[in-house]
Every structure is written in C-alpha cells, then in structure tokens.
Amino acid sequence: MLIGNIEIKFPVVMAPIAGMTDEPFRRIVMECGAGMTTTELLSAKALTLDSGKTKRMLPFIDEPGPVAAQIFGGEPEVMRDAALMVEAGRADMIDINFGCPVKKVTKTGGGAALLRDVKMAGRITATVVAAVKKPVTAKIRIGWDLRTVNVVEMAKTLEDAGVAAVAIHGRTASQGYSGVADWDAIAKAAAAVKIPVIGNGDIRTPESAVWRLESSGCAGVMVGRAALGAPWIFGWIRSFLETGKYGTIATVEILNVAQRHLAMMATCYGEVAAMRKMRGWLGYYTRGLRNGAAFRREINRVEGIEPLGALMEEFFGADPGVIKEEGTVATS
Ligand SMILES: Cc1cc2nc3c(=O)[nH]c(=O)nc-3n(C[C@H](O)[C@H](O)[C@H](O)COP(=O)(O)O)c2cc1C
Structure with missing residues (x-):
C-alpha cells in the first residue's frame, strides 16, 4: 500500500489509541510486524501553544516507521500551524482526527464534530494539505449517528481536499464502541474513492483481518483493541495471509x-x-x-x-x- 510517497510494506496497521500508542508501544508493535503506527490524537492548539507535554507525544527521532502523528482541532489555521510543526519532526505523515467522539475533543469543533460539518472538514484538510509536503491522511467514522451516515460523502470530500489515504472506523460517533462496525458502509466508501482506504473496527483475529482485507475493497486494515496486550497479532495475520496458518504464543x-x-x-x-x-x-x-x-x-x-x-x-x-x-x- 502506498500512502503518498510512503510505502506501507504490510497493509495491516496499528490503530491510534489514546494513552496506549505511545513511543514504547509503537516500537513493540513495529517489532511484532505492524505495517505502520500512529500517535494518539494530539491537540493542534496545545502543540501551537508550545505545550512541552504534547510535543513529547510526537514521534521520536529514532523510532521505526512509518509513523504518523495524529492531530485534532476545529480551526484551519491552527491545524495548519500544528501540521507544520509535526512536519518538522520525525513523523512520516500527518493524520487528521475526524472520529473522536469524546466531549473534550468535539467541543473544540474538532474530532467527530466535523462529521457533521463536511464542508469545514474539507476546508481544514485542504488548508493542511496546502501547507505541508508530507502526506496528509484522515481517520473518520461512518457518520455522526445512524440517521446521518455520510461516510461516502466524507471520504470523497477528503479525497478532493488532497488526503493520501483515509482510515474508516465502521461506527458512528454516537455509537461510541457499542454495536458492531459496519463494514458494508466502509466498503461503499472504498469503492467510491481512488485513494487507499484502511478499514477498521472489530478485527480480533487473523481470520477476521484476512476476511476484511479480501472482502471490503480496502487497501489495508487497522487493528486497535485486539493488539493491546497481544501485539503479536500482527505477525499472526502476516502468517495467516501467507500460509493460511498462524502460530501460538508461549x-x-x-x-x-x-x-x-x-x-x-x-x-x-x-x-x-x-x-x-x-x-x-x-x-x-x-x-x-x-x-x-x-x-x-x-x-x-x-x-x-x-x-x-x-x-x-x-x-x-x-x-x-x-x-x-x-x-x-x-x-x-
Ligand atoms: C481507549 C481508546 C482510545 C482511542 N483513541 C483514539 C485516538 O486517539 N485517535 C483515533 O483516531 N482513534 C482512537 N480510538 C479508536 C481506535 O483507533 C479504533 O478506531 C477503534 O478502537 C476501533 O478499532 P478496534 O475495534 O480494532 O479496536 C480509540 C479507541 C479506544 C478504545
């Protein structure tokens, strides 16, 4: 899978998880065979206000990649300035969060709040893309709630705004983590755009990873919770893809x-x-x-x-x- 000019050698990647996908765990999953990693979501505002704490959460200079830094925010200029700061560091790409449903994030006008304002999501993305040379990606959900699923419109808008890839978690923001991920909605979006789509949601086993890779039309898949405490799942998925079998862990x-x-x-x-x-x-x-x-x-x-x-x-x-x-x- 190619994201802009960055080659993702294995199309099974680690999902960003707040409080978890820090530098040590990103190293661990890369050692276990993940195709790439992403930081947890970082406030664009905090980055631009020179928050040392937030800056320390950016990718480390010597960490293995590809690694993306994920930023959120509701103001195009602040997002642009944060993206420029990210670009100056180790990150191979800049990922924009349009999926986080947590109040602390949506009340800033960022994260999943932008699923309800596709035009603004497009504006923020276009502003960031115009400012940086590194690839810009986005992570979205399928819509704000089940009555307003707009994943195809959102994916197309982000593609037009210049993202190099989009990751889609197959739930709405209102669902949080309840119910099941809607992979039909993910597949529709994957069919509607030319950029690589990375499908995400409820992959817990090598079997489900390979099934989703083969049936969704996605260029890659993203594994989140199943990799916590079991990072070897990436090696198992690789093995299952290549040989139809995977091992056990002592x-x-x-x-x-x-x-x-x-x-x-x-x-x-x-x-x-x-x-x-x-x-x-x-x-x-x-x-x-x-x-x-x-x-x-x-x-x-x-x-x-x-x-x-x-x-x-x-x-x-x-x-x-x-x-x-x-x-x-x-x-x-
Ligand atoms: C505790 C927790 C924190 C998360 N933090 C982030 C985040 O910072 N950025 C993001 O894009 N997604 C975040 N997510 C969503 C995951 O990246 C992923 O989309 C979701 O867990 C579904 O994938 P899974 O079923 O493989 O876990 C978080 C999920 C959980 C459970």
Whole structure:
C-alpha cells in the first residue's frame, strides 16, 4: 500500500489509541510486524501553544516507521500551524482526527464534530494539505449517528481536499464502541474513492483481518483493541495471509515481550512512571490467563521496577497456561 510517497510494506496497521500508542508501544508493535503506527490524537492548539507535554507525544527521532502523528482541532489555521510543526519532526505523515467522539475533543469543533460539518472538514484538510509536503491522511467514522451516515460523502470530500489515504472506523460517533462496525458502509466508501482506504473496527483475529482485507475493497486494515496486550497479532495475520496458518504464543514469549515493553517504558519515562504504566499493561498481557487476577493484585503491592520484573518472571515462568480463545495461546 502506498500512502503518498510512503510505502506501507504490510497493509495491516496499528490503530491510534489514546494513552496506549505511545513511543514504547509503537516500537513493540513495529517489532511484532505492524505495517505502520500512529500517535494518539494530539491537540493542534496545545502543540501551537508550545505545550512541552504534547510535543513529547510526537514521534521520536529514532523510532521505526512509518509513523504518523495524529492531530485534532476545529480551526484551519491552527491545524495548519500544528501540521507544520509535526512536519518538522520525525513523523512520516500527518493524520487528521475526524472520529473522536469524546466531549473534550468535539467541543473544540474538532474530532467527530466535523462529521457533521463536511464542508469545514474539507476546508481544514485542504488548508493542511496546502501547507505541508508530507502526506496528509484522515481517520473518520461512518457518520455522526445512524440517521446521518455520510461516510461516502466524507471520504470523497477528503479525497478532493488532497488526503493520501483515509482510515474508516465502521461506527458512528454516537455509537461510541457499542454495536458492531459496519463494514458494508466502509466498503461503499472504498469503492467510491481512488485513494487507499484502511478499514477498521472489530478485527480480533487473523481470520477476521484476512476476511476484511479480501472482502471490503480496502487497501489495508487497522487493528486497535485486539493488539493491546497481544501485539503479536500482527505477525499472526502476516502468517495467516501467507500460509493460511498462524502460530501460538508461549507464556515465556509473552514474558519476553512484556519485559521489552517495560524496559522501553523505563527509557522513555523513567523507572517510577514505567512501573505504574506497566501495571496497566500487565492487565492486558495477562488477559484470560489463569491466576491473572491474583497476579494483578500482587503487582499493585510492589514498588520498583525490579520487584515488578521478578513477579512477572515468576508468573509467566510458572506457566499460567491458557484460558483465552482456543488455539491462540499455548503453554510453554
Ligand atoms: C481507549 C481508546 C482510545 C482511542 N483513541 C483514539 C485516538 O486517539 N485517535 C483515533 O483516531 N482513534 C482512537 N480510538 C479508536 C481506535 O483507533 C479504533 O478506531 C477503534 O478502537 C476501533 O478499532 P478496534 O475495534 O480494532 O479496536 C480509540 C479507541 C479506544 C478504545
């Protein structure tokens, strides 16, 4: 898949997830075979007001790519200025968020609010595209609510405004994460534009990824929640695409990934913050594993990266085994 002049060697990409797709996790999913990553959504206004905290969330200079930085906002000039700042850094592309339904975002006139104002979405996009040389992409939902599904109109407008690709989450903003993603709506939009469309929503297994890739007319697919605590899903999808089969993961391999993740977070945030963040991630890494609840209680009682690491070794080393979907996790 080509996004502007950027080659995405594997058309299965990691979805942006606020609080999760930070630099350490982006590295982890790239190591596991994702085709590209995106930062979480960043406020264009905060970037232009010189917020150090927001700037630190931009792609790191030495991180593997392709990586996009995602910005949101409702004012064309602020979005343009933020895009220029993003362009000056590591990001390979600038992604505009037109899908976030959270009030904090929509009340700025940005995110999913723009699904209700297609003209303004087009204006913001055209202003950004005119200002930068790097490819500009957009991430949208299929509409504001089920009565006003306008995904085809939105995709065409963004294409006309110059985006190099569009990612579509097959839900409306009002749905939040309830119901199921409407892949028929995604397919209609994919058929209506020439730019690559990346379909998104409810891909949880290699089977569903390959099915959507093959049946939706999308150039690529995007995986979100299923990759949290299971980044190896990207390798499995690749394997399933190439051979019709995919492997299992031993608990000792989960330990290896979790240890690398912890080490990268320690480098990025320092040991204290890394330990706190790892507690949250271990909730994902132990999802469905026997004795996981007891382990999660235990890790909340220790302080320091070393005792946490020791507990991780003990837990995964003791081979807590499988109670996930059959065939997805093997015991070591
Ligand atoms: C906690 C959470 C945070 C999210 N943050 C973002 C975000 O910052 N930017 C964005 O475009 N989408 C965001 N999303 C939406 C995801 O990128 C994706 O579209 C959605 O989860 C559907 O894909 P999935 O079913 O594979 O998870 C978020 C989703 C969740 C659950």
